[in-house]
Structure formats: C-alpha cells, structure tokens
Amino acid sequence: MDETVAEFIRRTILKIPVCEMMTILKTWNFLSESQLQTVNFRQRKESLAQDLLLLCEEKCATVQDMALLDIVYTQVHRHQKLWNVFQMSKGPDEDVDLFDMEQFKISFKKILQRALKNVTVSFRDAEKNAVWIRVAWGTQYSKPNQYKPTFVVYYSQTPYAFTSSSYLKSTLPLLKQALTIASQHHQIVQMDLRSRHLDSLQAIVFKEYNQIFENHNPTPPLQERSLGLDKNMDLRIIHENTLEKERIQRVTQEAFGDYPQPQLEFAQYKLETKFKSDLGRSILANRDEPFRCLIKFSSPHLLEALKSLAPAGIADAPLSPLLTCIPSKGMNYFKIRDK
Amino acid sequence: MEPANTFCHHGESKGGILVHLERLETQRNKSHTKSEELPRAQTSALGTKCHELRRLRDKLRAEVKQRQAAIKASDQIVEFSGQEVLERQQGTLKAILQAYHFTGLSGKLTSHGVCVSISTAFEGNLLDSYFVDLVIERPLWIHHHSIPVFIPLEKIAAKHLQTDIQRFMFSLCEHLNAYSGRKYQADRLESDFTAFLTGPLQRNSLCNLLSFTYKVNQEHQALFSARLLYEDLTGTLPTDVTVMYQGAEALSNSWEKHRLAHERLLLTKPLHQVFASFSGEENLDLNLVS
Numbered sequence: 001m002d003e004t005v006a007e008f009i010r011r012t013i014l015k016i017p018v019c020e021m022m023t024i025l026k027t028w029n030f031l032s033e034s035q036l037q038t039v040n041f042r043q044r045k046e047s048l049a050q051d052l053l054l055l056c057e058e059k060c061a062t063v064q065d066m067a068l069l070d071i072v073y074t075q076v077h078r079h080q081k082l083w084n085v086f087q088m089s090k091g092p093d094e095d096v097d098l099f100d101m102e103q104f105k106i107s108f109k110k111i112l113q114r115a116l117k118n119v120t121v122s123f124r125d126a127e128k129n130a131v132w133i134r135v136a137w138g139t140q141y142s143k144p145n146q147y148k149p150t151f152v153v154y155y156s157q158t159p160y161a162f163t164s165s166s167y168l169k170s171t172l173p174l175l176k177q178a179l180t181i182a183s184q185h186h187q188i189v190q191m192d193l194r195s196r197h198l199d200s201l202q203a204i205v206f207k208e209y210n211q212i213f214e215n216h217n218p219t220p221p222l223q224e225r226s227l228g229l230d231k232n233m234d235l236r237i238i239h240e241n242t243l244e245k246e247r248i249q250r251v252t253q254e255a256f257g258d259y260p261q262p263q264l265e266f267a268q269y270k271l272e273t274k275f276k277s278d279l280g281r282s283i284l285a286n287r288d289e290p291f292r293c294l295i296k297f298s299s300p301h302l303l304e305a306l307k308s309l310a311p312a313g314i315a316d317a318p319l320s321p322l323l324t325c326i327p328s329k330g331m332n333y334f335k336i337r338d339k
Numbered sequence: 340m341e342p343a344n345t346f347c348h349h350g351e352s353k354g355g356i357l358v359h360l361e362r363l364e365t366q367r368n369k370s371h372t373k374s375e376e377l378p379r380a381q382t383s384a385l386g387t388k389c390h391e392l393r394r395l396r397d398k399l400r401a402e403v404k405q406r407q408a409a410i411k412a413s414d415q416i417v418e419f420s421g422q423e424v425l426e427r428q429q430g431t432l433k434a435i436l437q438a439y440h441f442t443g444l445s446g447k448l449t450s451h452g453v454c455v456s457i458s459t460a461f462e463g464n465l466l467d468s469y470f471v472d473l474v475i476e477r478p479l480w481i482h483h484h485s486i487p488v489f490i491p492l493e494k495i496a497a498k499h500l501q502t503d504i505q506r507f508m509f510s511l512c513e514h515l516n517a518y519s520g521r522k523y524q525a526d527r528l529e530s531d532f533t534a535f536l537t538g539p540l541q542r543n544s545l546c547n548l549l550s551f552t553y554k555v556n557q558e559h560q561a562l563f564s565a566r567l568l569y570e571d572l573t574g575t576l577p578t579d580v581t582v583m584y585q586g587a588e589a590l591s592n593s594w595e596k597h598r599l600a601h602e603r604l605l606l607t608k609p610l611h612q613v614f615a616s617f618s619g620e621e622n623l624d625l626n627l628v629s
Contacts, residue, residue, distance in 0.1 A: 099543040129544040157489040157544040206488045213470035214447050214454045216436040
C-alpha cells in the first residue's frame with residue numbers, strides 16, 4: 001500500500017468520532033464484516049487506527065479506496081465545508097436531456113485529466129440520482145494534494161451543482177468547464193449563495209422549502225396561531241397591544257410563510273451608495289464617490305432569527321424586502337448601488 | 340201567589356191551586372199518550388240519525404286531534420332533520436371534493452388564486468401527488484409548487500400558462516404522469532426482479548435512460564445488456580431499445596432470436612411486465628418473433 005494512502009487513511013480515521021466509526025466503516029464497504037469483527041473498537045484511537053491500517057494493508061487499499069473513504073466522511077460531516085452553488089444553462093430549444101451517469105463520469109474525468117496530468121477524480125453515487133465527486137488537484141510536476149480536495153455534488157438533469165470552497169482558486173475555471181461539458185450544458189454561473197448547510201442550499205434552489213399546500217384532503221388543522229399569549233395566561237394580565245401584535249403576526253406570516261426556514265448562517269450586503277445625511281455639513285456628505293460599507297448578518301439560523309425579529313419587538317414589521325427575499329431570490333450576498 | 344182565601348173566594352171560577360195542578364197533570368198525561376201515538380219508525384229514524392251524527396262528530400273530533408298531533412310532531416321533525424340534512428349534505432360534498440383527488444386533477448380556491456393538485460397514476464396504481472399554487476392575476480404566476488426540478492415546468496409555463504391554462508395543466512399532467520409511470524416501472528424492476536438483474540440498474544432523475552444487464556433464466560450463462568431511451572417525456576414506453584448479447588456461451592441462432600424478441604417486448608410492453616413474462620412463460624419470446 002502506498003505511503004501517502006496509508007497516511008491519509010490513518011489521519012482520516014483519527015478524525016472520525018468514535019461513535020461514528022462503525023457506521024462510516026460499514027458505509028465505506030471496503031473492509032469486510034469479518035475483518036471488522038476482529039478489531040477492538042474500545043481501545044485508544046491511535047491503536048485502533050493502527051489495527052485498521054493493517055487490515056487495509058491486507059486488502060491493498062488504493063488511492064481510489066482512500067478517496068472513497070474521504071467522500072463518505074465528508075458526506076457525514078458536510079457542514080464542515082462551506083458550499084457554493086453554480087447554475088448551468090442550456091440553449092432554449094435543446095433536445096431532451098438523456099443523462100447517462102456513466103457517460104457523465106467518463107467525460108468529467110477525461111476533461112480534467114486532459115488538462116492536468118496529475119489529478120485524482122473519484123465518484124460516489126448518492127440518493128435521488130445524484131453523484132458526489134471528489135477532485136484532488138496536482139500540477140504538471142507534482143502529485144495531487146489529497147488534503148485539499150474539492151467536492152462537487154450534482155443532481156442529474158438539473159442545472160445546479162454544489163461545490164465545496166476550494167483554497168486553490170486557479171482550479172475553479174477547469175472545474176466549471178468539466179461540469180458544464182460533461183452535463184451537456186453551455187454556460188455556468190456562480191450564484192451569490194453560500195452556506196455550510198448543503199441541504200438548505202438544495203432546498204432553496206430546488207424550491208423545496210415551502211411544501212405547505214391547501215387541498216381538500218383532511219390535514220391536521222393549522223394551529224390557531226397563538227401569540228404565545230393564550231396558554232397559561234393569568235386572566236389578571238391584560239395585553240394592551242393585541243391588535244398590533246396580531247398585525248405583526250400576520251405580516252410576518254405573509255413574508256416568511258408557515259414552513260420551517262432553510263438554514264443559512266449569514267447574509268452579506270455590500271453597499272456602494274452615496275452617503276446620505278440629515279446634517280447638512282458632514283465630512284462624509286456631499287461626496288461624489290459612493291460610501292463603501294459592508295453589512296453582515298450572522299446567526300446559527302439566520303432566517304428563523306429574521307422571522308422572529310418583528311414578533312419579538314426588535315424590528316418593525318414588515319421587514320425590509322432585502323431581508324425577506326433571501327430564499328425566493330436564492331441569494332445571500334447582495335450588492336446595493338444607487339439607482 | 341194569591342192567598343188561599345182568595346182562591347176560596349173565587350173557588351168556583353178556577354178551582355183553586357190544587358185544581359190547577361190537577362188540570363196540568365191531566366194535560367201532561369194527555370200529551371204523554373199523544374207522544375206515544377207518534378209512529379215508532381219516525382222515532383227510530385231520528386234516533387238513528389242522532390246516533391249517526393254523534394258518530395260523525397266523534398270521528399271528526401278524533402281526526403282533528405290526530406291532525407293536530409301530526410302537525411306538532413312534524414314541526415319537530417322538520418326542525419330536527421333540517422340540521423341533520425344540512426350536515427349530511429356538507430359531509431357528502433366534502434367527500435366528493437376529496438374524491439376528486441382520484442380524477443388526477445383537482446383544485447381548491449385559495450385567498451390569492453387556486454391550488455391545483457395533480458395525482459399521478461400508472462396501471463391503476465395511485466402514485467405521487469404534486470401541487471401547483473397559482474396566483475390569479477394578470478399575468479398569472481406560480482407562487483410555489485412541489486414539482487421536481489427536472490420536470491421542464493418553466494418551459495411548459497412559458498408556452499401555455501398565459502395563453503391557455505387548460506393546455507398548461509394538461510401538458511404538466513402528461514409530463515408528471517409519464518415520469519411517475521417510468522419511475523414506477525424502474526422501481527418495480529429493481530425491487531421485484533432482482534433475481535434477473537446481474538448488476539445495479541442505472542437510471543437518471545427523469546428515469547428516461549435505463550441501463551442494466553440481466554439473464555433470462557438461472558441455468559444458462561446467457562447475459563443480455565439493455566439500454567432503454569425514453570426521448571418522449573410524455574411517454575411511459577421507450578422510444579429506443581438496444582439489447583446486446585453478452586453471454587459466455589457462443590451466440591447461437593436461438594439467442595439471437597431471444598435478443599430480437601426482447602428488444603421488441605421492451606419497446607411494446609412496460610418494463611416490469613416484460614420481466615414478469617420472463618418468469619412466467621419462457622416461450623413467449625419465440626412466439627412473438629415468429
């Protein structure tokens with residue numbers, strides 16, 4: 001077994017939390033059931049890694065097997081990467097898309113290998129007719145760096161691809177080209193949408209986040225939208241502003257809907273507008289150049305936080321459309337200029 | 340009354356009180372005998388008539404009472420059944436609206452337009468349902484939907500939504516039903532006929548390209564690889580089928596016949612039915628070719 005392969009497998013095993021070890025190894029499906037049974041999973045991680053490495057040695061693990069382990073690990077720990085979204089497009093009257101997954105894989109690999117002699121490309125099929133791709137980049141003279149791979153998730157016959165942020169900016173054009181040509185599209189554009197939550201990104205671009213529909217079939221009745229005032233309320237307490245609270249609730253519901261919001265961590269607004277001031281003579285006012293300013297909202301769950309601003313009394317309802325349009329426009333990076 | 344002595348005074352004229360009373364008595368006795376002289380028939384006739392009238396009166400009284408009671412009772416029934424009938428009608432209407440789901444296309448009015456529900460089916464099996472929430476404005480637009488991203492919704496909407504909404508709905512239904520049907524066939528092949536497949540079934544999101552290797556029966560080593568293309572997204576049968584022989588045995592005439600027969604079968608019958616026929620009658624293929 002190659003030294004680089006052994007070292008990589010060892011480091012990956014050390015990364016895996018003990019509680020996930022069995023699941024990930026089983027999903028990897030490289031070591032057999034009988035082999036795994038011979039290992040003591042309760043020992044110290046370093047020793048465990050050694051034991052597992054010996055088994056991998058027996059089975060002669062290759063670069064591809066190691067890459068597959070990396071994909072499985074990343075699939076379980078996808079939130080550790082920051083994901084970007086690319087949108088591809090075809091001509092208007094194209095023929096029906098007869099997507100052949102094998103053909104796609106062959107084509108993708110060929111394009112990369114033709115451009116860069118040293119590159120490791122691995123594939124793993126996923127559910128819903130998607131494929132996870134791992135690309136380790138090398139140069140004409142150096143072997144691929146297995147520790148800085150790029151991951152791509154592509155759903156067949158859709159215009160969207162999701163890639164993990166790469167430290168190597170120079171590889172991006174080649175990746176985009178390979179994706180576009182292999183999937184038989186013409187153009188590719190990076191969307192202004194980034195998040196650690198791959199599933200939320202998918203929900204936003206595939207427009208799957210609002211799945212509440214009215215129909216005649218009996219559905220559990222929409223809970224009376226309680227303002228949190230009714231339950232366990234002492235009758236001696238009188239709320240003076242119920243009308244206003246109800247208005248806020250209604251406006252929030254119109255803007256955000258009743259469904260769970262997709263999970264994003266930030267929204268960034270780059271302002272390139274002229275500084276506006278009430279005070280006539282300010283140093284900053286009356287300038288021709290735009291006043292550059294960057295506003296970033298961060299939260300573990302940004303959209304839910306925005307949704308709760310007005311009901312909590314922190315902001316006026318309705319919220320600015322710049323905040324509420326994030327899922328519908330599929331953007332969380334905005335550039336705002338003067339009209 | 341005159342005092343007794345006056346009577347005694349005028350005793351001769353009238354005979355006094357007692358005589359008066361006597362006279363009245365005799366008068367009465369006379370009239371009695373007179374009444375006895377009335378014909379029996381007349382009396383009995385009157386009696387019967389009286390009887391008759393009494394009976395009629397009683398009957399009418401009873402009828403009136405009955406009618407009054409009936410009216411009172413029916414008043415109550417009308418009150419009661421009015422409510423019940425309405426509820427029953429409401430229940431029936433609700434059930435009908437729910438049952439519309441089975442026609443494949445149903446809708447419910449919303450505050451801003453209509454929410455259309457498309458239920459797909461294939462070979463009598465009810466499959467997935469999809470929703471399109473339309474906002475009725477000029478121009479019409481789709482608020483949100485549950486249509487998978489690989490169905491060409493934008494294309495269909497661009498063509499028909501503003502001009503002919505019926506055609507839009509019909510086209511969308513066509514695409515969705517066909518997709519559901521193809522998916523159903525592929526799923527059935529994967530789940531019910533694993534014994535025949537010698538490798539994984541390759542498919543794509545639209546299920547319009549299927550590729551797999553299979554064998555017809557367990558004894559022979561004859562392997563076939565099939566590639567099905569469905570270029571018509573509104574169809575559930577492939578437009579192009581290529582079957583290649585990949586067996587270990589040499590390609591004999593009979594295997595060539597099988598190959599051609601399989602190609603024809605796969606072009607004309609749903610996928611899972613073709614494999615069902617493999618497990619049923621093996622000679623089915625040869626008969627088709629000849």
